[in-house]
Amino acid sequence: MSAGGLEYAAGAGGLISLSLTLFRGCIQGFEVIQQAAHAGSEADNFRCKLEIEQYRLIQWAERTGLEEQPSGRLNWTLIGDILKQMEALLTDTQSLKKRYHLDLVHFDADARLPPETSVSIPPKTGFGKLLSKLRPDFPLASSRIIHESNGSIKRLKWAVFDRVKATNLINDIVYFNNYLHSLLDTVNQEFVKSAIGSVLRDIISRSNATSELEVIKQLLSSSYVSTPAAVASAASLKQIRLILGLGPSLNSVEEPAQRAPPDGFRLKLIKLKPEQLQRESPRSMPAGREVACYKSKPVLVEWKFIDRAHQKELKTRIDQIAVLLAHTSDSYLHSLHCIGFLPMDQSHHIYDEDSVCYGLVFELMIPATIASPPLPPIRPLSTLFGATRKPSLNERGGIALALAETVLQLHTSGWLHKGIRSDNVLYFDIGDSRWEHGSADGPYLAGYEYARPTNAQTEAMPAIPDNEIYRHPMSQGLTRANFRRSFDLFALGCVLLEIGLWSHLPDILHRVPSESTQKDHSDSTFKTLSVTSGKVDWARLQSAKTELLQSDDLEKRRELAGIAFHAGKTFQEAILLCLYARDEDPLDEDISVQKEIVDLLRQSRF
Numbered sequence: 001m002s003a004g005g006l007e008y009a010a011g012a013g014g015l016i017s018l019s020l021t022l023f024r025g026c027i028q029g030f031e032v033i034q035q036a037a038h039a040g041s042e043a044d045n046f047r048c049k050l051e052i053e054q055y056r057l058i059q060w061a062e063r064t065g066l067e068e069q070p071s072g073r074l075n076w077t078l079i080g081d082i083l084k085q086m087e088a089l090l091t092d093t094q095s096l097k098k099r100y101h102l103d104l105v106h107f108d109a110d111a112r113l114p115p116e117t118s119v120s121i122p123p124k125t126g127f128g129k130l131l132s133k134l135r136p137d138f139p140l141a142s143s144r145i146i147h148e149s150n151g152s153i154k155r156l157k158w159a160v161f162d163r164v165k166a167t168n169l170i171n172d173i174v175y176f177n178n179y180l181h182s183l184l185d186t187v188n189q190e191f192v193k194s195a196i197g198s199v200l201r202d203i204i205s206r207s208n209a210t211s212e213l214e215v216i217k218q219l220l221s222s223s224y225v226s227t228p229a230a231v232a233s234a235a236s237l238k239q240i241r242l243i244l245g246l247g248p249s250l251n252s253v254e255e256p257a258q259r260a261p262p263d264g265f266r267l268k269l270i271k272l273k274p275e276q277l278q279r280e281s282p283r284s285m286p287a288g289r290e291v292a293c294y295k296s297k298p299v300l301v302e303w304k305f306i307d308r309a310h311q312k313e314l315k316t317r318i319d320q321i322a323v324l325l326a327h328t329s330d331s332y333l334h335s336l337h338c339i340g341f342l343p344m345d346q347s348h349h350i351y352d353e354d355s356v357c358y359g360l361v362f363e364l365m366i367p368a369t370i371a372s373p374p375l376p377p378i379r380p381l382s383t384l385f386g387a388t389r390k391p392s393l394n395e396r397g398g399i400a401l402a403l404a405e406t407v408l409q410l411h412t413s414g415w416l417h418k419g420i421r422s423d424n425v426l427y428f429d430i431g432d433s434r435w436e437h438g439s440a441d442g443p444y445l446a447g448y449e450y451a452r453p454t455n456a457q458t459e460a461m462p463a464i465p466d467n468e469i470y471r472h473p474m475s476q477g478l479t480r481a482n483f484r485r486s487f488d489l490f491a492l493g494c495v496l497l498e499i500g501l502w503s504h505l506p507d508i509l510h511r512v513p514s515e516s517t518q519k520d521h522s523d524s525t526f527k528t529l530s531v532t533s534g535k536v537d538w539a540r541l542q543s544a545k546t547e548l549l550q551s552d553d554l555e556k557r558r559e560l561a562g563i564a565f566h567a568g569k570t571f572q573e574a575i576l577l578c579l580y581a582r583d584e585d586p587l588d589e590d591i592s593v594q595k596e597i598v599d600l601l602r603q604s605r606f
Helices: 003-036 041-062 076-091 093-100 126-133 137-149 163-182 186-206 208-219 228-243 309-327 393-412 485-501 505-510 539-552 558-567 569-579 592-604
Strands: 105-107 154-160 289-294 297-307 338-344 357-365 379-380 425-427 441-445
Touching: 003 076, 041 126, 041 163, 041 186, 041 208, 041 569, 041 592, 076 093, 076 163, 093 163, 126 163, 126 186, 163 186, 186 208, 186 228, 186 393, 186 592, 208 228, 208 558, 228 309, 228 393, 297 309, 309 338, 309 357, 393 558, 393 569, 485 505, 485 558, 485 569, 485 592, 558 569, 569 592
Parallel strands: none
Antiparallel strands: 105 154, 289 297, 297 357, 338 357, 379 425, 425 441
């Protein structure tokens, strides 16, 4: 190597070494300021934001290889300048006092310690505790970095905590962090955004404080995650659950401060007037779902009958679902907007001495350009498999992704759907926007009448044969287990199987070889539709479902194997994740499988 090359290498090495020193100084600064903040909600929110920025900085350092194999493609001169300013921002007490009016004084609560005695990093609390639990490498990395510098941090305390000045400090830290991240290549930028989005979702799923969730929503931007609206919506859904008083477990008691509504966040339960509902057959008993008019506007009504003996308990459940679906409007929860609930009784020509009827009413998206629109027909996905128009692979991937995103949103916020199947995936023909034209309105996941928070008492669902084949084997029968996230995923996997093969699940299961004929390889080995008095042999289909999912015989699982041909290997992997998901604890809050399924389906579309 020439002398000039050696000088350049030495110079570059010096810049990287300096950057590493400055980076470690920044980490120390983060820890000092976090431990210095006062107690109280405002200081807790400040710490939350600091911890997220510290995590972002460590993620950035990992992608640059700063501590192990620094990338030679980065501008280390510019990086060093940014880190120098960031370190001064976090560690210069004179600058902190002058610029942000944050006057740090030595903390001498322990009289045995001199004013500037250094101690180890104290255990995290609140948001930081969740982050440390979910990403154990985060506190370990911070401790290691400080140990490699001088082994400790100073104990300091704010003399006065000024929320406005503290916010200015956070904004300046965000500016420098964003600058550093912008120097990464596109692939690494997206990797970090994905990592941040993943950990924020995990924190949302486990957080039991509305204030922490509000901080996450305030911080979210395209600089942090690839889909900030989706993560913010999941945080809002979780806030709704907490505000409704639905804590983390059946026996927990939430502190009022933990579920206090953030400023401007108000929930409202809307009780609709039955006399304003115009049904096509007003004197007929409601059943399932129907399109009607409410105040002369087309709506979808989903009916539910409740046993009078459990009316109080289950009416509360309906209220909760109505509130949830009335306060969601993002494009990642692919469900109709609920405008309220309807109580129906004998005064409305509906009477059953054993049960009470309620209806959840949903707004239909009718364009303003359509004057006096007719009631749009409902087109369940289960009826579209036999339609003339067959959707493209890309379109099928979009349907699958929409359903997986909806399940991810629900599970992140601690809600279970309990009714995922293809006849609850709805399209609507509105005006010229029709399925046959490839422009129908949808898909929307419906069928929320049995939905509940993960920690609520389960409600038994009626054993309807058409629906049973979508249910996990453990959720059926007299010895059924409490419903859990993996049961929703199993049902999602059944629908994805239908989408991948573009065939109704009963038809798919009829192609599974039976136990008695598995050695015969002729076409007759596959049982055809078994009909007795016009009824499908559902017991046979349940047996076929078990054989399809649990058998090691590849011949029996060829329908699953065929997905790779029809929809691609990645789509197949997503289905298998759904069908074989496991969570032993009904209150398990892990959503790693749900996130992986969404990621796979996003990949499968390209």
